[in-house]
Amino acid sequence: MSWYLIGALILLPVAIVIAVLQRRKESAQSQADLLDERLNQEMLDALAQMQPPLESESPPVIVENAKGGIRLTETQLVALSSAYGNPIYAEGRYSPGPDHYEFYSPRTIDSLVKRGFLQADDLGGYIITEAGQVAMRRGYGY
Numbered sequence: 759m760s761w762y763l764i765g766a767l768i769l770l771p772v773a774i775v776i777a778v779l780q781r782r783k784e785s786a787q788s789q790a791d792l793l794d795e796r797l798n799q800e801m802l803d804a805l806a807q808m809q810p811p812l813e814s815e816s817p818p819v820i821v822e823n824a825k826g827g828i829r830l831t832e833t834q835l836v837a838l839s840s841a842y843g844n845p846i847y848a849e850g851r852y853s854p855g856p857d858h859y860e861f862y863s864p865r866t867i868d869s870l871v872k873r874g875f876l877q878a879d880d881l882g883g884y885i886i887t888e889a890g891q892v893a894m895r896r897g898y899g900y
Contacts, residue, residue, distance in 0.1 A: 830897040834870060837862045838886055838894040841876060845883025859883075 830838070840846050840860045848864040867884055870876040875890030886894070 830893060831866075833862070833866050834875075835894060835897045837866055837870060838875060838890050838897070841884055841886040841890070842894070845879050845881065845885050846876075847883050 837846055840862075844860070846860045846862055846867070848867040849861045850864065867876065870890065871878070871884065873889075873893075875887060875893050876884040877887050879885050
């Protein structure tokens with residue numbers, strides 16, 4: 759037998775195996791793409807059926823200074839950041855007992871409430887409002 763014929767007899771089955779494996783890979787990829795499209799469509803449908811938030815759709819009102827910018831002190835920024843996840847409290851107005859509550863000066867709290875950045879909750883604490891979140895982001899430069 760010729761060396762060319764032996765080479766062709768070896769390369770032909772290898773080429774067939776490679777072609778079959780490539781076709782299986784493409785088939786598996788197309789099935790994965792179809793599954794991804796189906797899941798994405800289900801997520802979009804679920805999002806479309808969700809109810810809008812109960813709060814008004816209007817943008818939050820931000821109180822700005824004469825130069826047109828929001829001016830918050832470092833303590834006010836820290837207080838807003840603390841109020842983002844948990845309520846914060848004014849010193850001397852609330853005595854919870856456990857030490858895991860954060861307290862700030864009543865002047866700081868009153869200033870943020872007056873500007874609409876904090877809102878009193880039912881338990882004597884203060885939580886951040888949408889306007890407070892915007893002011894906090896602007897204060898940190900976002």
